[in-house]
Amino acid sequence: MKSVLEFKARKGKGRISMSTAYAHWEARLLADSPVDCVLVGDSVATVVDGEATTFAATPEIMARHTAAVARGLAGSKFLITDFPFLAARKGIAAAVECASLLMRAGAHAVKIEGIDGHEDVIRHLVQSGVPVIGHLGLTPQSVHALGGYKVQGKTDATAADLLRQAQAVEAAGASGLVLECVPTDVAREITEALTIPVIGIGAGPHTDGQVLVFHDMLGLNTGFNAKFVRHFADGNKVMGHGLASYAKAVADGSFPSKKESY
Ligand SMILES: Nc1nc(=O)c2c([nH]1)NC[C@@H]1CN(c3ccc(C(=O)N[C@@H](CCC(=O)O)C(=O)O)cc3)CN21
Ligand SMILES: CC(C)C(=O)C(=O)O
Numbered sequence: 001m002k003s004v005l006e007f008k009a010r011k012g013k014g015r016i017s018m019s020t021a022y023a024h025w026e027a028r029l030l031a032d033s034p035v036d037c038v039l040v041g042d043s044v045a046t047v048v049d050g051e052a053t054t055f056a057a058t059p060e061i062m063a064r065h066t067a068a069v070a071r072g073l074a075g076s077k078f079l080i081t082d083f084p085f086l087a088a089r090k091g092i093a094a095a096v097e098c099a100s101l102l103m104r105a106g107a108h109a110v111k112i113e114g115i116d117g118h119e120d121v122i123r124h125l126v127q128s129g130v131p132v133i134g135h136l137g138l139t140p141q142s143v144h145a146l147g148g149y150k151v152q153g154k155t156d157a158t159a160a161d162l163l164r165q166a167q168a169v170e171a172a173g174a175s176g177l178v179l180e181c182v183p184t185d186v187a188r189e190i191t192e193a194l195t196i197p198v199i200g201i202g203a204g205p206h207t208d209g210q211v212l213v214f215h216d217m218l219g220l221n222t223g224f225n226a227k228f229v230r231h232f233a234d235g236n237k238v239m240g241h242g243l244a245s246y247a248k249a250v251a252d253g254s255f256p257s258k259k260e261s262y
């Protein structure tokens with residue numbers, strides 16, 4: 001899918017696959033894949049920079065990675081970029097400035113964690129022609145308020161509150177919702193209650209789609225091991241073998257060959 005319209009039209013018409021990307025080469029790989037759409041996640045801070053949280057991502061950092069990914073996708077996939085830590089909490093002017101950086105870098109939509117207290121920001125961006133995707137449940141930018149990276153909505157009361165927030169995201173004009181680390185039945189209820197696509201990560205099989213971090217999906221070394229991760233390839237092993245072969249070939253003099261020399 002190439003646009004937010006195609007994304008929204010998929011509700012109830014086949015599950016949506018989404019992957020993160022931070023770099024040009026990842027985007028080139030995704031462009032040639034059947035994965036539906038791409039997210040430049042603020043997880044760039046944890047995955048690429050080795051931070052413990054996503055707080056280090058800034059609008060400028062997100063814009064730089066968005067530009068690299070947009071060049072690699074070359075218009076082939078719907079591209080979403082995360083609003084980083086507190087970017088939706090500094091008033092409408094600051095949010096517009098952040099959206100401006102991200103959209104001019106090539107994003108087709110922005111993803112914003114939470115809803116309470118910034119409904120007006122989401123509404124203003126949507127009315128400005130900036131498609132917005134919500135993100136509820138385990139919102140990593142609130143990790144300290146949540147007391148760690150924990151499953152959300154486990155009680156009747158917190159599940160009902162999640163549904164209320166999800167409906168508020170839709171009412172503010174969002175085009176989709178990411179639901180992270182919530183019980184399967186809660187995610188199913190929210191998916192059925194909304195008319196916009198719900199993309200799950202650790203939210204069970206009943207959402208309208210799934211998202212995973214590129215490196216988690218492909219078994220590339222991040223040391224990340226949440227229950228929701230499946231390695232669809234053994235990237236570490238493949239690359240480890242390549243590195244060992246290279247070092248050996250240098251050591252034994254078989255690289256470079258005549259053909260590889262001038
Ligand atoms: N590589 C990577 N993948 C991600 O999905 C990811 C990041 N980094 N960094 C930013 C956030 C942080 N996220 C996280 C981090 C930890 C858990 C976690 O440890 N979950 C527990 C839940 C325990 C419970 O409450 O039962 C787990 O064991 O799965 C989940 C999502 C998702 N995001
Ligand atoms: C895990 C996804 C949903 C995300 O927000 C990110 O990669 O930053």
Ligand SMILES: [Mg+2]
Nearest residue numbers: 041042043082
């Ligand atoms: Mg994120």
